[in-house]
Amino acid sequence: MSGFLKAQSLGDVIKHLAIMVAIVLLLMFLFFFVYLPSTTNHGETITVPNLSGMSVEELEDFLAEKDLRFYVSDSTYEQGKAPFTVITQEPKAGEKVKEGRKIYVSINMKNPPLIKMPKLIDGSVKNAEMILKSYDLNLGEIKYVPDLALNAVLRQMVNGKDIKPGDPVAKGSRIDLEVGNGLGNTELDVPTLVGMPIDEATMLVTGQGLQIGTVIYMDSPNGEPNGTVLKQRPIAGDSIKTKIRTGEFIDIWVAGPQPVAPIQD
Numbered sequence: 001m002s003g004f005l006k007a008q009s010l011g012d013v014i015k016h017l018a019i020m021v022a023i024v025l026l027l028m029f030l031f032f033f034v035y036l037p038s039t040t041n042h043g044e045t046i047t048v049p050n051l052s053g054m055s056v057e058e059l060e061d062f063l064a065e066k067d068l069r070f071y072v073s074d075s076t077y078e079q080g081k082a083p084f085t086v087i088t089q090e091p092k093a094g095e096k097v098k099e100g101r102k103i104y105v106s107i108n109m110k111n112p113p114l115i116k117m118p119k120l121i122d123g124s125v126k127n128a129e130m131i132l133k134s135y136d137l138n139l140g141e142i143k144y145v146p147d148l149a150l151n152a153v154l155r156q157m158v159n160g161k162d163i164k165p166g167d168p169v170a171k172g173s174r175i176d177l178e179v180g181n182g183l184g185n186t187e188l189d190v191p192t193l194v195g196m197p198i199d200e201a202t203m204l205v206t207g208q209g210l211q212i213g214t215v216i217y218m219d220s221p222n223g224e225p226n227g228t229v230l231k232q233r234p235i236a237g238d239s240i241k242t243k244i245r246t247g248e249f250i251d252i253w254v255a256g257p258q259p260v261a262p263i264q265d
Helices: 002-040 056-064 125-134 198-207
Strands: 071-074 086-090 104-110 114-116 138-145 155-157 168-170 174-180 186-191 211-219 230-231 243-245 251-255
Touching: 056 071, 056 086, 056 104, 071 086, 125 138, 125 174, 125 251, 198 251
Parallel strands: 071 104, 138 174, 211 251
Antiparallel strands: 086 104, 114 168, 155 174, 186 243, 230 251
């Protein structure tokens, strides 16, 4: 009899324990999967919309309909975009967030900020273009003018007026350049090179601010010594072109075989 009571008591204990465990599990289930979701919207998310290009006025109603808010965290300036429109946002479009999440946006300014004009003068056109790009300025008209400094920037201008390095200029401004074409303003008579040794002809040409162009070696028709200039273009005293500007080229034909360049180690 005592054994039967002991067995029954042990069975009751196990039964009671099982009931208690079941109750605890039920309470945990109700707490985590019913109560919490109903009070915290657990698991409910909203896909962040793309706000780029939207105006500030549009944002409030648009985001309110989606249970989201916004905050203007920064302002900057980008050319070609309307004032007071969204440039960037955080979180980005497509990300998942909870209801009521605040979206931080950067807005395009109405007027471009002023920056200091960089120095372009004496540099090359290619260098000027890179500098302007780094300063968010635009390369405008390039006007070539007579000057021995080939492709060198001689003047930098905004709206036809010179602008000095360090002067304030609006970001995105168009900067026009005057650039040397490698030729001077001075006009000279075409020098006579025929009959001269090539080294003397070269000294004469460079001394007058001119340049030796193409050099063609040929057999001498009248037995002139090797290295003698036989022909030139333009021709001295030519009725078609008697003047030449500083920086221009003179092509020459020279007697003898073409010299062999020394082999560089």
